[in-house]
Amino acid sequence: MFILVLIGVPVAEVFAFIEVGHAVGWLAALVLLLGTSVLGLPILSAQARSAIERVSVAVSQRGAPARAATDGALGVLGGALLVVPGFVTDALGVLFLLPPSRALARRWISHRYAGRVVRFAAAAGRFAPGERGATAAGRSAPGQRGRRPADVESTAVEDDLQELDG
Secondary structure, three states: OHHHHHHHHHHHHHHHHHHHHHHHOHHHHHHHHHHHHHHHHHHHHHHHHHHHHHHHHHHHOOOOOHHHHHHHHHHHHHHHHHHOOOHHHHHHHHHHHOHHHHHHHHHHHHHHHHHHHHHHHHHHHOOOOOOOOOOOOOOOOOOOOOOOOOOOOOOOOOOOHHHHHO
16 A cells, blocks of 8 residues: 555656646746745644644643644644645645544544554553552552552652752
8 A cells, every 4th residue: 555655646746747737837837836835834834833732732621632633633744745745745735734624534533543542552551550549558449449549658858958059
């Protein structure tokens, strides 16, 4: 599949450039090709900043950042496709920048990979350090099911500030 994409995308780009060149002229096609690449740089930068901000907000509100991360990644992918010279990649990039098509892509990705993510999380949970929900005595405390025991052995040390200054 990867080799097909590796060969098919450049062939489609050359074909699209030839067709656009015949329709609008070679110079106009070249200006369009370079113009979308130059225009794609600030769009890529704005999408990356927006994605980081949306994920940060979701995490700070203690929400699940998966939707914001996926949406942001699709926006960054759209900006990156605009930077790559070619009319086919530009069309795909614009599609990833539009909210309705981004929502469709996000839904397709979540349906396609949700099972894999759940299996990975379940497998990773098995290798977490310590027993989940167990107290120091080795049994589960009432009302503490699923929580880790509190850290009662503090590692904080009080120092003499005058001694630290030298």
